[in-house]
Amino acid sequence: MGLEYRGRAASVIQFLLAAVLGIWACTESFCVLASDKNLVNHNGGRRKLHDIGSSISIDCGIPEDFSYTDNKTHIIYTSDSKFIDTGINKNISPEFNSEDLQQVLENVRSFPHGKRNCYTLKPPQGKGTIYLIRGYFMYGNYDESGGLPEFDLYVGVNLWDSVKFDNASHVVIKEIIHLPLLDTIHVCLLDTGFGTPFISALELRHFHDSSYRIPSGSLVLYKRFDVGSTTNQIVRYKEDAFDRMWFPYNIPSSVSINTSFPVGSLNENEYKLPSSVMKTAMRPSDANGSLDFEFDTGDPILEFYIYMHFAELESLQRNQHREFSIELNGNTWANSIVPDYLHSITAITNQSVRGTKLRFSIYKTSNSTLPPILNAMEIYLVRDFLQAPTDQEDVNAMMEIKESYRVGKSWQGDPCEPNYWDGLNCSDNGYDSPRIVSLNLASSGLTGKISLSFSKIRTLQYLDLSNNSLTEQVPEFLSRLSKLKTLNLSNNKLSGSIPSSLKERFINGSLLLSVDGNVDCLIDPCKKQKKKRNIVVPVVATLVPSLIIFAALIIFWLCKRKQAPVKVLESINGGLLKSNNQQFTYSDIVSITKNFQSLIGKGGFGMVYHGYLNDGTQVAVKMLSTLSSQSSMQFQNEAQLLMRVHHRNLASIIGYCNEGENMGIIFEYMAYGNLEDYLSDETKEVLNWKERLQIAVDAAQGLEYLHHGCKPPIIHRDVKTANILLNANLDAQIADFGFSRFFPLESVSHSSTTVVGTFGYLDPEYYSCHRLTEKSDVYSFGVVLLQLITGHPAIMKSHNSTHIVEWVRPILSRGDIRDIVDPRLQGNFNTNSVWKAVEIAMACVPFKGTERPTMNLVVMDLKQCLEMENDCKQTWEMESQTLLPADSGSYYMDLETEMGPQPR
Numbered sequence: 001m002g003l004e005y006r007g008r009a010a011s012v013i014q015f016l017l018a019a020v021l022g023i024w025a026c027t028e029s030f031c032v033l034a035s036d037k038n039l040v041n042h043n044g045g046r047r048k049l050h051d052i053g054s055s056i057s058i059d060c061g062i063p064e065d066f067s068y069t070d071n072k073t074h075i076i077y078t079s080d081s082k083f084i085d086t087g088i089n090k091n092i093s094p095e096f097n098s099e100d101l102q103q104v105l106e107n108v109r110s111f112p113h114g115k116r117n118c119y120t121l122k123p124p125q126g127k128g129t130i131y132l133i134r135g136y137f138m139y140g141n142y143d144e145s146g147g148l149p150e151f152d153l154y155v156g157v158n159l160w161d162s163v164k165f166d167n168a169s170h171v172v173i174k175e176i177i178h179l180p181l182l183d184t185i186h187v188c189l190l191d192t193g194f195g196t197p198f199i200s201a202l203e204l205r206h207f208h209d210s211s212y213r214i215p216s217g218s219l220v221l222y223k224r225f226d227v228g229s230t231t232n233q234i235v236r237y238k239e240d241a242f243d244r245m246w247f248p249y250n251i252p253s254s255v256s257i258n259t260s261f262p263v264g265s266l267n268e269n270e271y272k273l274p275s276s277v278m279k280t281a282m283r284p285s286d287a288n289g290s291l292d293f294e295f296d297t298g299d300p301i302l303e304f305y306i307y308m309h310f311a312e313l314e315s316l317q318r319n320q321h322r323e324f325s326i327e328l329n330g331n332t333w334a335n336s337i338v339p340d341y342l343h344s345i346t347a348i349t350n351q352s353v354r355g356t357k358l359r360f361s362i363y364k365t366s367n368s369t370l371p372p373i374l375n376a377m378e379i380y381l382v383r384d385f386l387q388a389p390t391d392q393e394d395v396n397a398m399m400e401i402k403e404s405y406r407v408g409k410s411w412q413g414d415p416c417e418p419n420y421w422d423g424l425n426c427s428d429n430g431y432d433s434p435r436i437v438s439l440n441l442a443s444s445g446l447t448g449k450i451s452l453s454f455s456k457i458r459t460l461q462y463l464d465l466s467n468n469s470l471t472e473q474v475p476e477f478l479s480r481l482s483k484l485k486t487l488n489l490s491n492n493k494l495s496g497s498i499p500s501s502l503k504e505r506f507i508n509g510s511l512l513l514s515v516d517g518n519v520d521c522l523i524d525p526c527k528k529q530k531k532k533r534n535i536v537v538p539v540v541a542t543l544v545p546s547l548i549i550f551a552a553l554i555i556f557w558l559c560k561r562k563q564a565p566v567k568v569l570e571s572i573n574g575g576l577l578k579s580n581n582q583q584f585t586y587s588d589i590v591s592i593t594k595n596f597q598s599l600i601g602k603g604g605f606g607m608v609y610h611g612y613l614n615d616g617t618q619v620a621v622k623m624l625s626t627l628s629s630q631s632s633m634q635f636q637n638e639a640q641l642l643m644r645v646h647h648r649n650l651a652s653i654i655g656y657c658n659e660g661e662n663m664g665i666i667f668e669y670m671a672y673g674n675l676e677d678y679l680s681d682e683t684k685e686v687l688n689w690k691e692r693l694q695i696a697v698d699a700a701q702g703l704e705y706l707h708h709g710c711k712p713p714i715i716h717r718d719v720k721t722a723n724i725l726l727n728a729n730l731d732a733q734i735a736d737f738g739f740s741r742f743f744p745l746e747s748v749s750h751s752s753t754t755v756v757g758t759f760g761y762l763d764p765e766y767y768s769c770h771r772l773t774e775k776s777d778v779y780s781f782g783v784v785l786l787q788l789i790t791g792h793p794a795i796m797k798s799h800n801s802t803h804i805v806e807w808v809r810p811i812l813s814r815g816d817i818r819d820i821v822d823p824r825l826q827g828n829f830n831t832n833s834v835w836k837a838v839e840i841a842m843a844c845v846p847f848k849g850t851e852r853p854t855m856n857l858v859v860m861d862l863k864q865c866l867e868m869e870n871d872c873k874q875t876w877e878m879e880s881q882t883l884l885p886a887d888s889g890s891y892y893m894d895l896e897t898e899m900g901p902q903p904r
């Protein structure tokens, strides 16, 4: 079978026609009630839904490397030694230990030293997805002091809650539902001066989708009730797939009802409610009455989100009807709820509510013949996490430094928030990410060479590494620290000479440099001095030359100063052009691009020119042609926002120009141009399968960051191979993001009248329904992935202008993967890995956005794909008959059942 496509070609026009007809398929449902039977498909398609295996369960204070299965919950707890390196293990006092006591409460880790001690959790799912974090605390007089401690609990840099006890046997459980901004979550205990902090156990669970997402902030558990429970037991894992804890609750003047029916269908709501919770409910004892109950919050400022879960448990007769409304503090919150027989529905407050009391009344509507019911309820307190953590690159660099030199035992949690680590000073950027500006590691016993990590703290102004045992040369990369004003390397064992770039800065006075007391003298003038010292010269003789040099330097300085006017201007200008995030004038742009001499591309928003900054950095300058109607203020705001978006896989913006009609953006220059050109250019070396996968992973990570790492999320709107740039290492970056509007989190879907995007990559649902969500980018990404796999353009001119998706689909249904894959790969790939990639791509392109995966999921699966390629590379080539690796089953059910991967 050749590659040629012989089926009925679905032309682009047909494709678009289908898209327009698809308007009818767009559902208009977005209301308070989430019935979500239609969500089942896209959630249910993934395996491991009921698996908390990838979550973290820590019993704090048990011996290192110990783990056990709790006999009640069947949860496997491990020791905390891998998550923290401070604190001491303690057992609670024997009189508090009893048969029924949960095993996790028998020991604690206590933190008598240090103001702040942190657990470092690295869940495999990373950031951008929602986690439940739960801490357990029982004092049990473990330190035999008898005094009940009080301390604070932090998630990252933000206060989660305070921990207080009523008595020594009081078990305090704190729970928070949190969307982290970084891949690493720090849970910190802060000593507030009222006793030694300690912790009994710590758990982290992962929610798979958008349930419990709110516009901003995190949700601290206030109440979670299994209403009308007949067992009086707490329900949690395994009945609750997410391991929420449901506490039994009875409403006054009400009776319990239940169903004995098999109730598998009850958990098919996106909240995955446990059947045992949903199969009991309460109704008023008086048939005409209402369900009334209230909670004292005690504080009018606190904000709450409320989730109420309902399921009809009685099989109703024809003349029976159950319908009710909910009032909260006298205002109707939800109207005419009709619970579904043995299916769960959830009512959510669509914004936060306040009040010193939360007074609920659930009453039947006039045409209802049956009283209201309530099956389960959750109330959460909103905690606004305003403070952004320290810049991720700075954090990474500091962690590398901490590890490679084994320093900073007290370095716990975030470097800059809520207080600075010892030896650090950070910039105060309000609620935005702080940056590290000063690092003092003098007399810290550092050995080995100067680590590359220092050069990654780009905002560093002051670096003191004096009085250590650092060896080898002073590395060139320190000159990347363009903001550096002071560098102290004295009293080490460094040799060689200082890099000339640093020397220049020292000589012209922009850098204070101390290098005395090393093996070599590092600076040339001083080298001469050393030679003389070697031949043992009298003190006077060594003094004289250094005095001369000193004098010479002063004269040199004065000379430089004399030339002031011109030079100074130039250097200010130079400084501007060099530093990050700057505004450029139009004349700067003209000089950077040498009057727009070299056009290197045409993008959706304008022309792209090649140019050089004053310091020789190559840049790409995009002049925006179509934004003239947009106010320049708006452009400026957006450019400044975008300059704060930093990610390895997003093209970094160096600066912008905003002078009337002349609006431009200056990007880092990417040597290998864009992926579209690279794929189609016959003269370029063919990208092998692994390189393609890596590019896909890179691009997916960039998008994932825009969607889930940015607040508010950014929809790219124009994802295509032409907007994926490659540097000389073939690392991919997404370009051109964010010129489209930022969209508010609370409106899940968004209507706009003008459709933006590129033909071939345009999400058909967006095109026909004008509703934009981040799933539109997922569609476009699917097309990009297909291009990487097939090597074809999105619209295949060579095949009757067929759209690539329509070309792949019929071949795929014949099950022959080799007809799809780019022939230039000459069969050099792992078939399983290609299959999986095709599956991922096809999962991205259904008509309905809700059926497409999130970018989190795409990244995760592509990484598996890449691993598969790495792992199987050797074995695969040897035994082409190999079965699938155990875990590589497709996550995309419909594809898998139609045609499983078949090694050929």
Ligand SMILES: *[C@@H]1O[C@H](CO)[C@@H](O)[C@H](O)[C@H]1NC(C)=O
Residues within 6 Å of the ligand: 166, 167, 168, 169, 170
């Ligand atoms: C300890 O405090 C808890 C919570 O307030 C309470 O339920 C329990 O009865 C108390 N125990 C004793 C022994 O006082």
Ligand SMILES: *[C@@H]1O[C@H](CO)[C@@H](O)[C@H](O)[C@H]1NC(C)=O
Residues within 6 Å of the ligand: 230, 257, 258, 259
């Ligand atoms: C369900 O309710 C009935 C009374 O309506 C009661 O007899 C029965 O024990 C309950 N079943 C469960 C499992 O609680």
Ligand SMILES: *[C@@H]1O[C@H](CO)[C@@H](O)[C@H](O)[C@H]1NC(C)=O
Residues within 6 Å of the ligand: 286, 287, 288
């Ligand atoms: C409930 O109200 C209806 C109409 O108001 C009345 O006919 C009925 O008797 C009432 N039932 C009870 C139990 O009070």
Ligand SMILES: *[C@@H]1O[C@H](CO)[C@@H](O)[C@H](O)[C@H]1NC(C)=O
Residues within 6 Å of the ligand: 321, 323, 336, 365, 366, 367, 368
């Ligand atoms: C019952 O009445 C409410 C208004 O009170 C109305 O919205 C609803 O559609 C009615 N339901 C039925 C089944 O008639």
Ligand SMILES: *[C@@H]1O[C@H](CO)[C@@H](O)[C@H](O)[C@H]1NC(C)=O
Residues within 6 Å of the ligand: 424, 425, 426
């Ligand atoms: C940190 O830097 C600020 C501003 O440069 C300065 O005022 C402050 O004294 C520094 N703090 C420490 C502890 O060095």
Ligand SMILES: *[C@@H]1O[C@H](CO)[C@@H](O)[C@H](O)[C@H]1NC(C)=O
Residues within 6 Å of the ligand: 443, 444, 445, 467
């Ligand atoms: C240098 O470091 C050592 C410990 O590493 C310390 O004892 C000594 O006082 C330090 N000297 C100076 C001048 O800071």
Ligand SMILES: *[C@@H]1O[C@H](CO)[C@@H](O)[C@H](O)[C@H]1NC(C)=O
Residues within 6 Å of the ligand: 501, 504, 505, 508, 509, 510, 571, 574, 575
């Ligand atoms: C000093 O020299 C460095 C490197 O050549 C240059 O980048 C910097 O602008 C100069 N500073 C001044 C104040 O002349």
